[in-house]
Amino acid sequence: MTVVGRISFGVTVALIALVGVTLWLVARVDELARLNVETVEVQVAATDRAAEARxxxxxxxxxxxxxxxxxxPAYAERAEELEDALSRELTALDALPIDAAExxxxxxxxSAFKAHLAAFGVERLHGLEGTPERVDALEASLDTVRQALAELTRSSRRAMTERSTAALARSEEAARLSFAAAAVALLGSLAVLAFLLRTVSRPLRALVAGTRAVSAGDFSTRIDVRSRDELAHLARAFNAMVSELEQLERLKSSFVSHISHELKTPLVGMIETNQLLLDEVLGPLDDRQRRMLDLQLSSARRLEAMISDLLDASAHAAGLRYVYSAHDLRAVVQRxxxxxxxxxxxxxxxxxxxxQPDPIPVLCDADRIAQVVQNLVDNALKVTPRDGTLDVTADTVDDRDLDADLLPPGAERPRGRFARITVRDTGPGLPDDERRRIFDRFARGRHAARGSGAGVGxxxxxxxxxxxxxxGFIGATSPEAGGAEFTVILPLHFAGSVPPRSLPALTAAGLLSTLPLVSAALPLVSAALPLVSAALPLVSAAALALGATACTPPAPRxxxxxxxxxxxxxxxxxxxxYDRDAxxxxxPEERAHAAFAAAMLLLHGxxxxxxxxxxxxxxxxxxxxxxxxxxxxxxxxxxxxxxxxVARLSLRxxxxxxxxxxxxxxxxxxxSDEIWYEMVEIEMRLDEARDERGKLLGEMALLRGRLEKLQEESDRVRGELDALKRIDLRRRP
Structure with missing residues (x-):
């Protein structure tokens, strides 16, 4: 299944769960509302019928x-009407859906009312005498009806209380079930989303780890491809790119070794030849010949230094290996x-x-640190005027004494104590805009040496x-007293320190950065060839001056x-x-030479x-x-x-x-945010349902208060009627 398919499936499952929970909650709320309404209607009707009967x-x-x-007879008619009305109220009460106790x-x-009608109904009263005993029996019969009504009222109250309690229990149970269902739906949705995120993030983490490994120079890294989705296609493209980078590393190593041999071999021969002539091995030299040979030897050595810098830069980009061991930095700097x-x-x-008098233990490659010091001192000598000073210092420094301008952009201030190498000159100094740029490849300051002492940057x-x-890190500043100050900061070495990891064998950025080095080397190769050609006439002239008779046959230039x-x-x-010579x-050698140089000029442009x-x-x-x-x-x-x-295409x-x-x-x-908002909306609807339930319970409490007031009013009226009845009996003849 593709990534988009998995995401769509997960979102669909989450939506189905949320919709199901919502529908269930709505059904439960409707059921609770219906039960509460039925309870209120039945209890109100039963209470009203009982009150009317009383x-x-x-x-x-x-x-x-x-x-x-x-x-x-008027009393008889009235009594018959009252009996009919009471019969209708009891019939209506019998039709209500009340519980078993009610x-x-x-x-x-x-039963009590039927017994009363059988003993003292209006039809029955026609044949009875109005003696006090009969009146007392009549009152006793109706007292039985009153007691039955009072028992019915108490039963109704108990039933209302029980139904209210049951409704409250059902509402609480519904609330618990609602929360449980919402929690289950939420957890299920989160589980589905977590599974989807895991299926997507796991290959992404593998891809990120592989990219970091490749950027660190480990080209043996491969990403395991087990699926057929978009991430698998990306992993296959990544593996193909790493394979191409491995091939590029082999080609680069071959090119560096080849160019090193091709450039240095003729230079060594030229330098040794000039040195033999200057040493007058073949005979004495006049001032003009010596001056020309000195110029030739100086240019050859300068060219050799430039080529060495190019090869060193290429070696660093290709992955120079370091041999770390414990050293006293004082001795390394002094040598x-x-x-x-x-x-x-x-x-x-x-x-x-x-x-400083105390040792400065560092874990380093002593030859490479010495190369750093020599480069800094060499650059300082090129710009320091005569009678100037050049101070080289080795000591230790705390992190609070480090100059913030020395730190790389965006780097955090390190903690602890560090070794420091300082090279300070009295030259023209460094402008602010050059303090970081001069550490870039082929960058040269505006006050850098020119002419025979110039380098390639x-x-x-x-x-x-x-x-x-x-x-460590390196930086440059310009003190207020003038000149320039270069500072190198290295970590101190303590027992159990782990040596720094060597530079990677090759990185994608380093690989692409070697092509400018190759392009920069080609003009130097072309510049070296005229020097070699210029040396040959000098050697021939010196040999002729000494009586040499050797000559060379015609050969390609x-x-x-x-x-x-x-x-x-x-x-x-x-x-x-070049086009003409080609x-x-x-x-053929000259034609090949010219054709290759013309192609390189095209590539240079x-x-x-x-x-x-x-x-x-x-x-x-x-x-x-x-x-x-x-x-x-x-x-x-x-x-x-x-x-x-290929590398650029793969990267794009x-x-x-x-x-x-x-x-x-x-x-x-x-x-996911939309799903979360839907869950919040469901919770708000649950809160509204709980508020509605509270309102219904409040209305039931109000109805219960009304019933109690009606009961009190009925008791008061019955007391007044009892008093009137006694007064009437006392007035009876």
Whole structure:
């Protein structure tokens, strides 16, 4: 079942349960209202009939007594009317749906009245004498009827009380059942919703865990696919993306090792050749030759440093492994700074290294921390003027003394005590807008060194990667006294400390970030080739000056005119030169060289290559010059372009699918809120039903009060009638 189907099923079940509970509650409320109305109607009717019967008994007694004594026909007619009215009231009372106790009292009343009619009815009174004994017997007969009426009244009151109690019990039971049914429906709905959320959240959690593992460099992660819903499709796409990333990692490692060999091997030969010439192994040199060779050697070493920075940055992005061990940070800093003492002396800069007297234990890769210190000192020497100072300090610091500007954006202030390395110079300082930007790749400050001492802007980025791998952070500030101050914060090492986890082998962001490194390396390769070409005439001239007679046969050019134009930054002219050499050069090696360089210029101008022009050019190089170095290089670049395109497509599909799932989850949450509002409405209706029941109970209490008042009024009237009867008997002749 799909995710949408499961959500629809769960919502349908919840709605059915809620509708069922609502209908049941309405039925119970209607039943309680009907029972209460019936109870009130029956009790009111029974009470009214009994009160009317009591009202008729007293006049009947008076009129019958008067007729028995006086024999007045008018009294006989009146007595007969009263008897008929009392008979009608008792007949109406007998037709009411009263309970067994009331029915027994009503039967006793009927028997007493029939006995009275049989003994002292109007027809019977015609033949009786009006003696005092007869009058007393008449009164006694009617007293029996009164007692039966009083018993019926008490039975009615007891029945009303019992029915009220039963109605209250039924209402309370209905309320309990209503709450129970609502709770069961709510729990059932919540259980269904929880099951749906679990079926949706479990694969999402697996997907999130897999994404985090991949972002941490674990490309062996795979998501188990057992269903056929949308999440399963997303999991399969994720597994395919991870497989592609594994292949990209292998290609990247091959490219890094290949470019390292291809770039460093000719540089080492050039540097060693220049050094042999400067050492006058082949003979003495004049001032002009020595100056040219010094310039050549300096440029070659600068190029070697740039390539080393590029390879280090690529290694960090690919996943540089660290060897952690316990060290005293003071010794690491002192050894690293000592490397630049001679250079600082030659530049006229006073370099001082200070450390606190107590050891500073840290768990680190000593070579990498030394590389950080050397990079910071090297950068400071480039911008510190002659007679300036450069202070390197190693100490410890509490968290409350940390400068907030050193913390990364959004990071919380750490707690405890930390190791600190400070490199402070007296150079031009850092503007506020450059304090964080200078740690980005290829970023250079406006006061950075220019000319022969300039770098490519990777040194501080490498320092940031190394420090982050050690769970530390690095920052730069400009003190008020002037200059710049770079600070490195590292955690102290205590017994039982866990070493930091090495950088991941490869991340998706790191993988995509290596393509700019490759693009940046290509101009350096092109710039290196003219230097190698320039070194050859110098070597030849020196050999000729020493009497060397060797000569070289004609061979393909190692440096094409387009290479020289690229080094000057004229890419348009370089493209034309490459196209010309690709078609007119007599050497296949030069044609392959020119075709590959022209394709790389296309890729440099448009890295995304939407029209595929660069890919077609690289594919033509691979096919036309198969088996050559340029064919292999074209294949590597094509694989990188394809891998980046696949990775971007997978990331876009994953982002789109996540957006769809987020929308579905939002819809589910909104539907849950609607269900909750329906439950609240049901509770409000239950409260209204309880209020209605309270009103009915209040009306019953009012009716009970009215009945009591009627009973009191009946007792008062009966007392007055008794008094009148006694007065009448005393006046009787």
């Amino acid at each position: 009202r008729l008994v007293d006049p009947l007694e008076s009129i019958s007594s008067k007729y028995l004594v006086s024999r007045d 029915r027994a009292a009503e039967a006793s009343l009927q 690293a700074a000592a490397v630049h003492e001679a250079r600082a002396h030659n530049l006229g800069v006073r370099l001082t290294v200070t450390a 990777l040194g501080l980025a490498i320092c940031r990667d190394i420090v982050s791998a050690h769970r 190692a440096v094409l005119p387009g290479d020289t134009l690229v080094s000057r930054g004229d890419l348009v002219a370089a493209r034309a030169a 078609t007119t050069s007599p050497f 448009d890295p995304d290559d939407p029209r595929g022009a660069a890919r077609e050019a690289l594919y033509a190089v691979e096919q036309r010059y198969s088996g050559t170095h340029w064919s292999r290089s074209a294949r590597i670049v094509l694989d990188q372009i394809h891998a980046r395109a 599909e994953e982002a789109a699918r996540r957006a769809e799932l987020q929308l579905e989850l939002t819809t589910l949450v909104l539907r």
